[in-house]
Amino acid sequence: MFNANTRVLLAALLASLAAQAVDQPAPDATAGTQKLDPAALARSRLYHPPGVPGATDPNIDNVYSMQIMALPDVGRMQAVGRKIFFDKSLSGSGRMACASCHDPAYAYGPPNALAVQPGGAAMDKLGNRAVPSLRYKERMPSFTEHYFDEEHPTGQDQGPTGGYGWDGHFSTLHIQAGLPLLAPNEMANASQSDVAAKLRKAAYAAEFRDTFGKDALDDDARAFKWLTLALEYFQRDPQEFFPYTSKYDASLRGQVALSEQEQRGLKWFNDKEKGNCASCHTSTPERPGTMPVFTDFGLIALGVPRNASLPPNKQHGFYDMGLCGPYRGDLAAHHEYCGAFRTPSLRNVALRHTFFHNGAFHDLHEVVEFYATRDTDPAHWYPRIHSGPNKGKVDMYDDLPVALRKNVNHDAPFSPYADGRPRLDKQEVDDIVAFLKTLTDGYVVPGKQTASAATH
Ligand code: HEC
Numbered sequence: 455m456f457n458a459n460t461r462v463l464l465a466a467l468l469a470s471l472a473a474q475a476v477d478q479p480a481p482d483a484t485a486g487t488q489k490l491d492p493a494a495l496a497r498s499r500l501y502h503p504p505g506v507p508g509a510t511d512p513n514i515d516n517v518y519s520m521q522i523m524a525l526p527d528v529g530r531m532q533a534v535g536r537k538i539f540f541d542k543s544l545s546g547s548g549r550m551a552c553a554s555c556h557d558p559a560y561a562y563g564p565p566n567a568l569a570v571q572p573g574g575a576a577m578d579k580l581g582n583r584a585v586p587s588l589r590y591k592e593r594m595p596s597f598t599e600h601y602f603d604e605e606h607p608t609g610q611d612q613g614p615t616g617g618y619g620w621d622g623h624f625s626t627l628h629i630q631a632g633l634p635l636l637a638p639n640e641m642a643n644a645s646q647s648d649v650a651a652k653l654r655k656a657a658y659a660a661e662f663r664d665t666f667g668k669d670a671l672d673d674d675a676r677a678f679k680w681l682t683l684a685l686e687y688f689q690r691d692p693q694e695f696f697p698y699t700s701k702y703d704a705s706l707r708g709q710v711a712l713s714e715q716e717q718r719g720l721k722w723f724n725d726k727e728k729g730n731c732a733s734c735h736t737s738t739p740e741r742p743g744t745m746p747v748f749t750d751f752g753l754i755a756l757g758v759p760r761n762a763s764l765p766p767n768k769q770h771g772f773y774d775m776g777l778c779g780p781y782r783g784d785l786a787a788h789h790e791y792c793g794a795f796r797t798p799s800l801r802n803v804a805l806r807h808t809f810f811h812n813g814a815f816h817d818l819h820e821v822v823e824f825y826a827t828r829d830t831d832p833a834h835w836y837p838r839i840h841s842g843p844n845k846g847k848v849d850m851y852d853d854l855p856v857a858l859r860k861n862v863n864h865d866a867p868f869s870p871y872a873d874g875r876p877r878l879d880k881q882e883v884d885d886i887v888a889f890l891k892t893l894t895d896g897y898v899v900p901g902k903q904t905a906s907a908a909t910h
């Protein structure tokens with residue numbers, strides 16, 4: 455079996471072989487990484503202020519080699535990481551920890567129905583992305599533009615896949631962890647030194663030194679790197695982050711049967727002519743001995759309605775277009791990627807009260823209805839155009855500039871049947887929602903004292 459790193463190397467190797475096979479000097483696939491749109495890049499620098507790891511620091515992978523020097527114990531790193539994750543003193547406001555947005559009671563997702571969570575030094579700043587759950591990321595590949603699945607070696611390029619963040623921007627958990635600590639709209643620390651100073655005063659400072667070495671807090675930049683590594687290891691704790699204890703897992707293990715309605719929901723979920731959900735939200739084990747994570751990690755444009763309540767969206771002409779920017783700048787020239795966001799896992803989705811990258815929806819039932827009738831009843835989902843020659847027409851896929859709306863996916867379930875009927879009727883939508891509720895962790899198998907143990 456391949457681990458995540460081998461998988462990435464393999465994908466890169468296949469991609470470079472494929473590139474060599476093409477009889478042209480410079481394959482166009484790399485053009486996007488060279489031709490940057492300066493305006494988009496400037497905006498992305500704003501989002502990643504200098505000093506935020508991942509944006510500007512070419513030596514970031516020193517973080518892993520630092521481990522070789524100090525040999526920290528994994529269990530101790532996880533224990534310190536947990537304390538950091540819940541520590542509100544590590545924020546500019548003193549009132550916000552990672553756990554404020556990523557609440558363990560909600561599968562490390564948002565604890566309320568707000569589209570986006572407030573942060574910043576005075577807790578009055580908003581970003582424009584919904585908080586994702588941090589569970590079930592353990593098999594996520596690093597971002598790649600050309601993904602080849604070694605388990606199903608069809609040689610087919612599955613396109614942009616993987617990476618942390620809705621747009622796949624961050625390659626590792628420690629890079630991702632650095633961002634919220636310094637982002638002005640989140641934990642709002644002024645600098646890495648600012649964080650290191652708070653860390654030296656933390657109740658667990660001695661434990662931090664015991665774990666990473668006596669000098670671990672002496673140098674600000676190094677202390678910051680150790681901190682992000684501790685957070686990364688905490689997020690690799692199987693019991694916390696990939697327990698596989700849902701009713702659906704118990705049914706896969708043969709410990710319980712799904713109800714009739716749940717089984718029907720699973721059927722529509724998988725059926726390519728009906729929900730076709732499993733084509734992106736994988737529902738069967740990808741290989742023996744693993745459990746399905748309900749995402750293929752692909753980045754796709756669904757045409758989710760614009761959330762006009764988000765502060766950046768109040769600016770006319772501003773669009774969060776995911777993979778093509780403006781929050782990531784490296785693929786700005788690839789207009790075909792505009793509107794694409796990473797397919798989230800649907801595990802624990804019934805615990806959420808806010809859905810999609812922009813938090814435009816607040817009800818799971820409504821999300822599934824959106825899939826069923828986005829293209830058959832667009833007036834229900836999108837506003838009408840106020841002025842100009844198209845006045846009164848429905849502004850379909852309104853969270854993308856008009857010229858880029860062609861990027862939106864039209865496979866089932868979006869495309870209706872030939873006679874115009876939606877792929878899912880009301881009962882089938884209800885069934886799918888019932889099935890999605892079997893994906894919540896912590897299910898207790900009848901007759902057993904505790905939730906079943908994880909196997910993966
Ligand atoms: C103010 C709310 C907030 C706080 C505090 C916060 N996050 Fe997040 N987190 C988010 C949002 C919003 C995203 C999605 C960002 C994006 O896609 O651009 C996110 C994304 C992530 C991701 C990527 C998940 C994925 O699905 O790709 C990880 C990992 C993460 N956060 C870890 C942390 C850690 C560790 C901390 C504490 C150091 C933290 N977060 C603090 C809001 C928050």
Ligand code: HEC
Binds near residue numbers: 886
């Ligand atoms: C073509 C791939 C694809 C198909 C098919 C698909 N999804 Fe999705 N799904 C996505 C992507 C991509 C997102 C995130 C889109 C965004 O935020 O812009 C998403 C988001 C969701 C969400 C919101 C989760 C969250 O954390 O906010 C739910 C619920 C969901 N899908 C359920 C379904 C169901 C049910 C079906 C079948 C009826 C389905 N999906 C079919 C790709 C797909």
